[in-house]
Every structure is written in structure tokens, then in C-alpha cells.
Amino acid sequence: MNIPKSLTLAAALVIATTAGAFAQAKKEPLKIAYSDWPGWIAFEVGIQKGWFKEAGVDVKFEWMDYLPSMDAFAGGKVDAVTMTNGDALVTGANGGKSKFILLTDYSNGNDMIVAKPGIKSLKDLKGKKVGLEVTLVEHLLLLKGLEKNGLKQSDITLVPTPTNETPQTLASGQVEAIGAWYPVSQQALKAVPGSKPIWTSADAPGLIYDVLAVSPQSLSARKEDWAKVAKVYYKIVDYLKDPKTKDDAVKIMAAKVKVSPEEFATFLPGTYFLTLAETKARFKKTDGLDSLYGSTAIANKFNVDNAVYKESQKPEDYIDASIIESLK
Amino acid sequence: MKPSPPRDPLGLRSELSPRSQLLLLVLSFILPLALWSAISYLPFLWHPMVRITEPGGVDYFQKGQLVDRQVFSEESAKAVSAGLAKPDGHRANPVYLPAPHEVARALVTAFQTPPRLPTEPWLHQSLWHSVTIIFWGFTLSSLVGLPLGILCGSFRAVSRTTEPFIEFFRYLPAPAFGALCVAVLGIYDAPKIAIIFIGTFFQQVLVIANTVRKVDPALLEAAQTMGASPKQLVTRVIIPASITDVYTDMRILLGWAWTYLIVAEFIGTSSGITYFINQQGRYRNFDNVFAAIMMIGIIGLASDLFLAWLGKQIFPWKGNGRPSILRLFFKALAPDYVK
Numbered sequence: 001m002n003i004p005k006s007l008t009l010a011a012a013l014v015i016a017t018t019a020g021a022f023a024q025a026k027k028e029p030l031k032i033a034y035s036d037w038p039g040w041i042a043f044e045v046g047i048q049k050g051w052f053k054e055a056g057v058d059v060k061f062e063w064m065d066y067l068p069s070m071d072a073f074a075g076g077k078v079d080a081v082t083m084t085n086g087d088a089l090v091t092g093a094n095g096g097k098s099k100f101i102l103l104t105d106y107s108n109g110n111d112m113i114v115a116k117p118g119i120k121s122l123k124d125l126k127g128k129k130v131g132l133e134v135t136l137v138e139h140l141l142l143l144k145g146l147e148k149n150g151l152k153q154s155d156i157t158l159v160p161t162p163t164n165e166t167p168q169t170l171a172s173g174q175v176e177a178i179g180a181w182y183p184v185s186q187q188a189l190k191a192v193p194g195s196k197p198i199w200t201s202a203d204a205p206g207l208i209y210d211v212l213a214v215s216p217q218s219l220s221a222r223k224e225d226w227a228k229v230a231k232v233y234y235k236i237v238d239y240l241k242d243p244k245t246k247d248d249a250v251k252i253m254a255a256k257v258k259v260s261p262e263e264f265a266t267f268l269p270g271t272y273f274l275t276l277a278e279t280k281a282r283f284k285k286t287d288g289l290d291s292l293y294g295s296t297a298i299a300n301k302f303n304v305d306n307a308v309y310k311e312s313q314k315p316e317d318y319i320d321a322s323i324i325e326s327l328k
Numbered sequence: 329m330k331p332s333p334p335r336d337p338l339g340l341r342s343e344l345s346p347r348s349q350l351l352l353l354v355l356s357f358i359l360p361l362a363l364w365s366a367i368s369y370l371p372f373l374w375h376p377m378v379r380i381t382e383p384g385g386v387d388y389f390q391k392g393q394l395v396d397r398q399v400f401s402e403e404s405a406k407a408v409s410a411g412l413a414k415p416d417g418h419r420a421n422p423v424y425l426p427a428p429h430e431v432a433r434a435l436v437t438a439f440q441t442p443p444r445l446p447t448e449p450w451l452h453q454s455l456w457h458s459v460t461i462i463f464w465g466f467t468l469s470s471l472v473g474l475p476l477g478i479l480c481g482s483f484r485a486v487s488r489t490t491e492p493f494i495e496f497f498r499y500l501p502a503p504a505f506g507a508l509c510v511a512v513l514g515i516y517d518a519p520k521i522a523i524i525f526i527g528t529f530f531q532q533v534l535v536i537a538n539t540v541r542k543v544d545p546a547l548l549e550a551a552q553t554m555g556a557s558p559k560q561l562v563t564r565v566i567i568p569a570s571i572t573d574v575y576t577d578m579r580i581l582l583g584w585a586w587t588y589l590i591v592a593e594f595i596g597t598s599s600g601i602t603y604f605i606n607q608q609g610r611y612r613n614f615d616n617v618f619a620a621i622m623m624i625g626i627i628g629l630a631s632d633l634f635l636a637w638l639g640k641q642i643f644p645w646k647g648n649g650r651p652s653i654l655r656l657f658f659k660a661l662a663p664d665y666v667k
Contacts, residue, residue, distance in 0.1 A: 033515070033597075044445070047447065048445060048446070048447070062515060062597045063597060063598045064515070064596065064597055064598055065594065065598065065606075068506075068510070068594065068595050068596060071506070071507040071510050071511070071595070072510050072515045072596065074507075074511070075507065075510045075511030075512075076511070077510060077511070077514045077515045078515065117399075164606070164610065183610065183611070184610065187610060187611070187612060190393075190612065191612075193388065193389070193393060193394075193395040193396070193399060194388050194395075194399065194403075252445070255444035255445045256444075256445060256448075257607070258444065258607055258608075258611060259611060
């Protein structure tokens with residue numbers, strides 16, 4: 001083998017590998033971390049039906065627990081994560097900035113403060129202990145409820161409790177109430193006979209919006225792909241809302257979290273799935289809870305007032321309506 | 329006539345006969361099982377709950393629901409005084425204490441139940457996933473920890489430069505590194521392996537160094553008298569003298585690795601046996617939870633039996649400190665063939 005020939009060969013090899021690497025970089029699937037909440041389990045319908053592939057977008061969904069999913073996003077290991085708008089602010093204030101490109105749903109009762117028998121309203125909680133994940137979404141829900149009942153955070157004692165352990169904590173009798181979302185809240189209700197939800201997200205619909213939060217870098221680099229993801233999500237919502245196909249959707253979602261479709265269906269009303277048209281309306285800028293802006297601003301104020309984080313976050317920095325507006 | 333051996337049924341001065349060893353071995357498993365069965369099947373022993381068979385006039389009672397006995401009697405008194413139907417039920421254990429037969433059934437059916445979605449793993453796949461995590465965590469830890477431990481135990485200079493820091497670091501709880509490991513290593517198996525590494529490595533170095541330090545100084549002196557170099561002292565004296573004990577340490581340390589599995593698998597993507605346990609616990613299928621915990625126990629015990637057997641093959645000149653259950657078993661069956 002003469003020298004020019006081997007040089008050509010080497011050059012060809014270098015070009016081939018570089019091109020290969022480029023192709024690789026382009027092919028890299030979008031990574032979305034999602035977790036145990038009806039609005040997000042709904043993605044499973046699109047996964048099982050192969051709709052993402054059909055739409056021509058390569059997405060990899062990573063099933064995680066909620067807290068680890070936010071860790072993974074903050075650590076830059078996934079491109080997007082499903083969160084509540086309030087928790088996205090908390091994650092953002094701690095270095096995991098994101099853009100909300102679509103609304104999956106708002107919580108309509110599935111987030112709740114569950115109290116043991118004998119406690120009938122939030123007012124009865126004065127001077128009592130409440131177990132919940134401090135600084136996260138149930139904390140916000142509780143504060144909103146306290147405000148409506150003329151109480152302050154200092155009127156109760158918060159006991160930091162991982163959401164998964166709230167049923168046991170309530171059953172142990174060491175706290176008078178807990179805050180949790182479906183399905184954990186249901187387990188708490190079952191674990192303590194006679195316990196009741198005394199305040200739920202249905203009492204403040206729109207306080208908790210659930211979003212797909214995308215890293216700003218990924219959004220700017222691959223906007224078209226994200227638009228395809230959003231489009232598939234609203235296809236799933238339509239499938240879920242259509243009486244003809246609803247049962248099939250529920251079956252897939254129930255299988256993901258290993259409960260019976262019948263049981264899963266009973267909790268669906270606690271999550272209000274938003275269609276594309278409804279989402280568009282919620283992306284309009286107003287101060288009330290019927291707007292993602294208004295809700296996010298309220299969550300931000302609560303977070304700052306309660307020293308969840310110091311630096312006030314601007315809803316405008318998080319909300320990106322461009323994809324929603326581009327969809328038909 | 330041979331004098332009969334002195335009576336020593338507790339094994340204070342002499343080893344027990346193979347037959348009684350086997351008997352005690354079986355008993356050590358039977359006793360907890362008997363206790364568990366008694367609590368499960370004899371209602372008068374514990375059974376602090378009432379399983380509702382007839383809700384009567386209590387609005388929140390449902391058929392099949394478990395309530396505290398006290399709550400049940402209070403509510404039933406209330407119902408009666410309000411002129412409503414009396415609720416009915418029978419004594420039962422809390423949902424977190426399933427009976428042995430329920431766990432046994434779960435142990436079998438868990439493996440036979442296909443995943444409900446085609447993209448989800450079977451239970452045996454989850455278990456295998458966990459085993460590979462343990463394997464890599466422990467192997468990587470041992471690759472560094474074993475040589476370092478031997479060096480620490482052999483050379484005071486190495487010990488003084490590394491052990492104080494390791495001593496400090498081993499108090500840092502491995503779970504605290506979860507978010508950090510995800511940020512650095514991603515969301516798949518790497519951060520899980522890292523947690524097992526962190527949980528095992530620091531203990532490993534200290535334990536092995538300690539074992540190595542126990543080598544009889546007379547051996548070292550004798551070797552030095554014969555002109556052994558420091559390198560020869562380590563490879564020809566210290567390692568051969570301590571290797572069987574180090575091997576025993578490694579068997580115990582493997583157990584440490586397993587204890588960190590549950591924490592390790594909580595970070596990153598949901599996978600492995602921990603996901604199964606969490607998910608089943610969340611929906612209060614405690615028979616499945618118990619079954620999964622037992623699977624871990626069975627795998628742990630089986631791998632230890634294997635390692636004990638392997639130790640016998642590699643180091644035939646020395647017993648392995650911890651007696652092997654398998655050896656006891658065979659010894660009782662065929663005392664003449666098993667030493």
C-alpha cells in the first residue's frame with residue numbers, strides 16, 4: 001500500500017466517522033421524563049399506538065418517579081419533563097430553566113389535603129400537623145386553602161413527608177392531615193377509614209396546571225420536532241375525550257400504573273384534560289386562574305412569600321405559546 | 329470400650345453432631361415461619377382490624393374494607409344508638425401483614441403474570457436488571473477497593489494517606505448523592521451503579537485493610553529474616569496469609585451492596601425489582617411486596633452459597649470462616665464424604 005492511498009483511506013475514514021457522528025447527533029431522540037399523573041400517563045396512549053413515530057418524531061419517554069424526573073431535567077439529562085407550573089418555577093429558580101410548550105391538564109380535584117376523621121375543614125387544622133412535600137405543589141395548594149380560610153402558614157406545622165409515604169404517615173396518627181395527589185391520595189383515603197379530603201384542587205381549579213416543560217436549548221434547536229410532540233398530545237386528548245375510544249385509552253393508561261381500568265376511570269374527573277382549543281384559551285394573558293400566566297404568577301408569589309426560593313420568577317420567561325399558536 | 333464423649337448439647341466446647349446441626353438449621357427457618365403463621369391464622373393472637381362484611385348504617389364503611397377494631401366498635405355503637413343497622417365484620421390482620429400462603433401464591437404468580445403493556449418488563453427481567461446493577465457496582469468497587477485495602481493494610485504510609493479521608497467519606501450517606509449522580513452520569517444504569525459503588529467502596533477498603541493487618545507478625549519477621557523484599561512480603565506472605573479472610577469479607581460486603589440497591593434504583597428511570605416493589609406498595613399489594621423482598625433474600629442467599637462453594641474450590645487449604653449452609657446440609661446427609 002503506497003502512502004497517498006493510505007492517506008486517502010484515512011481521510012475517508014475520518015470523514016465517514018464525522019459524518020456518522022453528525023447523523024448520530026441529528027438522530028438523537030428527544031428525551032422526555034414523565035411520571036405517575038393521569039395527565040402525563042396519557043402520553044402512554046401515543047407511545048403504545050405508535051403515533052409519535054407516525055408523526056415523524058423520534059421521542060424516548062423515560063418513566064420515573066416525580067422527584068427524580070425533575071432531578072434528571074435539572075441535571076440536563078432529559079430534554080423535557082412533565083411538571084406542574086408551580087414546580088417548574090421551583091426547578092427553574094434552582095437552575096433548571098424551562099419553557100412550557102403545552103398544557104396537558106389542570107388538576108380538578110386529584111390533588112388534595114386529606115384529613116383524618118374528626119377534622120372537617122382547613123380551619124380545624126389550626127395548631128395541627130400536616131405532612132406533605134414541602135415547597136412542592138401540595139404545599140401551594142394548602143397555602144391557597146389556608147388563605148381562603150383566613151389562616152396563615154404559621155398557624156400549622158408542616159412535616160416534610162415524601163408524597164409516596166403520606167398514606168403511612170397519615171395512618172400512623174402522627175399528623176392530622178397530609179397533602180398528596182392521585183394515586184397516592186386515594187391510598188391515604190383507603191389507609192385511614194373515615195378520612196376525608198377537606199380541600200382539593202377542585203376548590204381552586206387552575207391553581208395547578210400541568211405542563212410539558214422543555215429545556216430552552218432543545219426547544220430552539222428542534223422546534224419542529226416539539227411541535228410534532230405537542231400535536232400528538234392533543235390527538236391523544238381527543239382520543240380520550242371521544243366516547244367511542246375513551247375505554248381503549250383508559251385501558252392503556254391503567255395498565256401503565258397497574259390498576260384496573262374501572263378504578264382508574266373513577267379518578268379521571270379529578271384531572272381536566274385540555275383540548276388544543278381549550279389550551280389556546282389558557283395561553284391568553286390574564287391575571288386569573290383561567291390563564292396559565294395568571295396561575296403561574298400566583299404560584300410564583302406564593303413561592304417567594306414562603307421563601308421556597310428568593311428570586312421572583314417571571315411567567316413570561318417560562319411560557320412559550322408559539323407552538324400552541326402554530327397548531328391547528 | 330471407648331469413653332463416651334462428654335455431653336455438650338449447646339456446642340460450647342465441641343462441634344455439634346451433623347444431625348443436630350441440620351436440625352437446628354431447619355429450625356432456624358421454621359421458627360420465624362411458625363410465628364408468622366400463628367399471627368396470620370390464629371385470630372385471637374393479634375388481628376387488630378375488622379374486615380367489614382356488612383356496612384350497616386355507617387356511611388363510609390364498605391364491604392371488604394379494613395378498619396381498626398376500636399373504630400369499628402365506636403361506629404357500630406353510634407349506628408345502633410342512631411337506630412341504624414349494625415355493621416358486621418370479622419377480625420383480620422392489617423393489609424401490610426399478608427399470610428404466608430398469600431405471599432407464596434404471589435411469589436409464583438408474579439413470575440407468571442405477563443406485563444400489561446408490551447413495552448414493560450416481565451418480573452424476571454426486572455430482577456435480572458437489578459442483579460446486573462449489583463454486579464457492576466460491586467465489581468467496580470472491588471477492582472479499586474480490594475488492591476487499595478490490601479495496600480492500606482500492608483503499608484502504613486498508604487494507610488495514613490488514604491484511610492482518614494475514607495473514614496470521613498464513609499459517613500456520607502450514599503443516597504445523598506442521588507441527584508448529583510444523575511447530573512453527572514445520566515438517568516440510566518450508571519448513576520445506580522455509582523450509588524452502589526459509593527455505598528460499598530469505603531467500607532470495603534477499611535474492612536479489608538483491617539483483615540490484612542491481622543496477619544501474624546511472626547510470619548512477616550520470618551520472611552524478613554530470610555531476606556524478603558517489601559514486594560515479596562506483600563505478594564508471598566501477606567496476601568496468601570489473609571486471602572481467605574479477605575474472601576470472607578468480600579462475601580459479607582456483597583450483602584452491603586444489596587442493601588443499597590433500593591436507594592440506587594430510586595434515582596433515574598424506574599427499573600429493576602425496586603420499581604416493582606414501589607409500584608406494588610403504592611397500590612397496597614403487600615403480598616407482592618413481601619414476595620419481591622423474599623426474592624431478594626433468596627438471590628442473596630443463593631449467591632452466597634455459590635461464593636462459599638467457589639471459595640472452597642479456590643482456597644482448599646483453609647475453611648472459610650463462615651459456615652456454608654449447603655455444606656452443613658450435605659454433611660448431615662453424607663457425613664463421610666464431606667469434610
